[in-house]
Structures are given as structure tokens and as C-alpha cells.
Amino acid sequence: MKRTTLSLIAVATALAAVTGFAALTAPDGTTTTTLAAKLPVPVERSSLLCPAPSTSEVAETVYTSYTPTAKIGTTVPGKAATKKAELKPAQAAATPVDDKPKKPVAAKAPATVAEPGKPVTAEANGGNAPALTGSATGALAPGWTVQQTTVVPAGGARGLLGVSCTAPDTDFWFPAASTAKERQDYVHLTNPDDTAAVADIELYGPEGALPSQLTEGIPVPAHSSVPVLLSTLTGEAAKPDVTVHVTTRSGRVGAVIRSADEKLGSDWLPASADPAARAVLPGIPKDATSVRLVAYAPGQDDADLKIQLVGQSGTIVPASAQSLHVKSGMTAAVDLPDLTRGEPGSLLLTPTDPKKATPVVAALRVVRGKGDEQEVAFIPATSAITSRATVADNRAAGSTLSLTAPGETAEVRVTASAGSEGGTPVSKTFTVKGGTTTAVTPPVPEGLKGSYALTVERLSGGPVHAARTLALPEDGIPMFTVQTLSDDRGTVEVPTAEQDLSVLDD
Numbered sequence: 001m002k003r004t005t006l007s008l009i010a011v012a013t014a015l016a017a018v019t020g021f022a023a024l025t026a027p028d029g030t031t032t033t034t035l036a037a038k039l040p041v042p043v044e045r046s047s048l049l050c051p052a053p054s055t056s057e058v059a060e061t062v063y064t065s066y067t068p069t070a071k072i073g074t075t076v077p078g079k080a081a082t083k084k085a086e087l088k089p090a091q092a093a094a095t096p097v098d099d100k101p102k103k104p105v106a107a108k109a110p111a112t113v114a115e116p117g118k119p120v121t122a123e124a125n126g127g128n129a130p131a132l133t134g135s136a137t138g139a140l141a142p143g144w145t146v147q148q149t150t151v152v153p154a155g156g157a158r159g160l161l162g163v164s165c166t167a168p169d170t171d172f173w174f175p176a177a178s179t180a181k182e183r184q185d186y187v188h189l190t191n192p193d194d195t196a197a198v199a200d201i202e203l204y205g206p207e208g209a210l211p212s213q214l215t216e217g218i219p220v221p222a223h224s225s226v227p228v229l230l231s232t233l234t235g236e237a238a239k240p241d242v243t244v245h246v247t248t249r250s251g252r253v254g255a256v257i258r259s260a261d262e263k264l265g266s267d268w269l270p271a272s273a274d275p276a277a278r279a280v281l282p283g284i285p286k287d288a289t290s291v292r293l294v295a296y297a298p299g300q301d302d303a304d305l306k307i308q309l310v311g312q313s314g315t316i317v318p319a320s321a322q323s324l325h326v327k328s329g330m331t332a333a334v335d336l337p338d339l340t341r342g343e344p345g346s347l348l349l350t351p352t353d354p355k356k357a358t359p360v361v362a363a364l365r366v367v368r369g370k371g372d373e374q375e376v377a378f379i380p381a382t383s384a385i386t387s388r389a390t391v392a393d394n395r396a397a398g399s400t401l402s403l404t405a406p407g408e409t410a411e412v413r414v415t416a417s418a419g420s421e422g423g424t425p426v427s428k429t430f431t432v433k434g435g436t437t438t439a440v441t442p443p444v445p446e447g448l449k450g451s452y453a454l455t456v457e458r459l460s461g462g463p464v465h466a467a468r469t470l471a472l473p474e475d476g477i478p479m480f481t482v483q484t485l486s487d488d489r490g491t492v493e494v495p496t497a498e499q500d501l502s503v504l505d506d
Helices: 009-019
Strands: 002-005 035-042 045-050 060-066 084-089 120-123 132-137 145-152 159-164 171-177 183-191 197-205 218-220 224-229 242-250 254-261 265-269 279-284 288-296 303-310 323-326 331-335 345-351 361-370 373-380 388-394 399-405 410-416 422-424 426-432 436-440 446-449 452-461 465-471 480-485 491-497 502-505
Touching (some): 060 388, 145 388, 159 373, 159 465, 171 183, 171 254, 171 265, 171 288, 171 361, 279 288, 279 373, 279 465, 288 303, 288 323, 323 331, 373 480, 399 426, 399 452
Antiparallel strands (some): 035 491, 060 145, 145 159, 254 265, 288 331, 303 345, 399 436, 410 452, 422 446, 465 480
């Protein structure tokens, strides 16, 4: 007799992913039904949505699309070679609170990735650049990321605006938004699917829910994007601190807020991590001149939060504000003057009483510079990197990587990809001591030409939170933007067979 192996592993794995177990019948009539262990396999499809970058005619936008190389042990033998990662313009849809949209213009070149490990860039300048929707399949799907970077050198929306294009979802929280007169905050809703989505927007100020209009049942047509000006949604007096809650009653959308301040410039406000009793907001620059914390408690209970700064040498309670009381259903805010004192850091929020762990969402508004030469950026609470995360569009100069280990010491590997126009990847390992933040100039590819991507992998130890600051000063204004890094969810766990699925063949 000879021993041969059934080619049923893939069938069993697929069945187990749906049912949790699978039954295989051998030629002799015996049956194997035990499938309990879990094996990480690469995702087969990823979707991303990029908002319309700006309404300014002098805006200059660069898209950088990138998929990291496969991690060891995640390649699926015999997997189809079909692969694609591309972005396409979304239609600009009219809304009940905006004028009719302008005709969009396409990027000069499609931001289409041809192979893992090499970033691809594209440009789309001016005020009519559209929102983009896209997907990646096959080997290009795991970890696919797109960075949208816009420079607006003058005007009311001047600034450096950066955002990691988002995955579609049904629920988003945005603390640190505003309906104040000096602010123009638009929530951008983008629908990637073939059918229309319907979204609701709720606004919460310091006294609770704001009376609103035109916020329920907002239609977002298929493959379209809808910008909504927050101040038009309520007749309530202007509020400097507002929490925005976006949900969908049908379909899914990508959501992000573009904020423009008359004095402080503009940037994107991404969604906070899901409500949790503990929050980490990483990547506060060492030269921040103003830091404002905004938090919201969505549940039935009030939250009492202990505020701590995780700095280079350890974790301290800042003298300017040691705690924050957040009433249920209300937005709370506090200024943190002289927070960093010349050292980079991250903010850690924990319950003052561990027995009363109330979930919150939170974000920071961070300002650099003084007087007429100020620039703003936002840092939302972000989840830890459990495996791997990537941020694209890093330059030869101007990038800073912040790594925070709020608990135990952690070891991470940082890999700089090849450049978009040439260069050899390099990697460096960092040890982040527990209770500290390490801010470093990241490794740069050898012989770099163009921009490059940074991939952070947690190798061992406790949780790690990360953020990238990109600084591109212009005319004395310290223009900057901060992107937090979330786990790329490039793999998914599916059950595998506990028993040998081979059979004897006469």
C-alpha cells in the first residue's frame, strides 16, 4: 500500500470558517470531524476609501498606495495568483446642506499597486479632486494601505492635511469636532458599494445631544461621496467641542472629518477607536504649544478619567490636569498647557477607580507654532498593534515615528520599504521600555528615491501603540500632520484540522 494525502484541507478550512467544524469522509467510509485549532491565513480582499482632499484651487495632493510583503508563515500554498489593488474616483453627490458638486477631476495616474513591497504614487491637484474608492485582492490585499497627503499653502484652509484612507464600516465616533464660527468642519461620507447607503449623524456638546435637523436618513448613493457641514445640522449656538456619531441604517460608508480653523489651519480628524475604559492617544510632538483633550461617554454611566503622559523616561500625571470627569451623553474637554515640556509623549486615559470602568471615546487637538504661524493636527485614541501596521508617504526628511508601550516592555521591528522611485528596504529593531514613549527618526531605505512606507511589527512583549508625524514646514508655518497606526488585520483566523486528514490508498 502507498500513503497519499487528500487535497481536502482547503475545503475543510473554508467549511470550518463558516460552521466551526467540518466532516471529511475517506474512501473507506471513515469520517473525521474534529476541527478546533486556528490558523492565520491572509485576507483575500481589502477595501479603502479616500475623501475628497480639498476645495482649494491651490491644493496639491499626493496619494501613496502600498502593500507590505507577506509575513513568514502566512502564504497559502496553491493560492490563485490573481491580484489587484487600485483606486477609482467616486461621484460627488449633492447633499441637503451643500451646493451642487463640481465636476471631479481624475488623478494624473491611477494609484495602482503592481507588487507587494513597492509603493506607488499619484497626484490630483486643485479643488475638484474627487473622493476615491478602491479594493485590493489576492496577494495585494493583506495590509494594503493608502495615504492621502495634501498641501494647501494659502487661504482659509491652508495647512498640511494627511489621512490614512479608511475601511468602510457602519459606526464611527469623532470627538474634537466643532461647530464654532471659526471652524469649518465637514464630515465626508463615502460609499464603496453598488447600492445606496443611508447614514445618520448625531451631535453631542457639553450639555448633551444638540437639537439637529437633516441628520437622519442621509442618502449616500452607490460609489459616491457626500460632504456635510456640521454647523448646518443644528440651530444650537456654536460649540467649540462637539462629538460626532455617524452610523448607517443600511449599507456601509467610510467617514472622516475635514476641519479648517481660521487661525490654526486645517487637517483631517479620523475616527476614535471603539469606546473603551482605557485609551491611548500616541504621537504628541515634543514642540506642541497647545494640546486639548476631548472625550465623550456614550453609555449610561459617567466616566472619571485619570490623565497620564507616557513620556521618554516614564509615565507621569501632568500638573496642568490630573483628571477629567465626563458626564454620560456629554462632551468634556480640558486644555493641557506645557504638557510635553520639550519631550515627545503619548496620552494615557484610565479609570480613576478601576472598579468603575466606563467606556469613552477621545481625541486630541494639537497645535504647533505661535501667533500667525500656527498649525493644527488631530490625534484620536487608537488601538494597539497586535501584529503589524503600516503608514505610507514618508519622506527622506520630516518623518518621526512614535512607539508607546503603556504596559509591559515591547520589542518591535520597523521596516522601511523600497522607495516609490527606487531604493532598498531596511529594517531596525527597537525595544520600547514599559511605561514610556520612544520617538525616533525612522530608518530610511538605502538609495531612496521618492517616498516610502513604514511597517511596524510587534515581535514580543506588551501592547504597542504607534503614530507617524510628517512635518513639511512652509513659509515659517510648522505644517504637520499625525497619522496613528492601527493593526492592518492582514490575516484572519480559521479553524484547521486537529487530526491527520490523510488516508490509506490501496
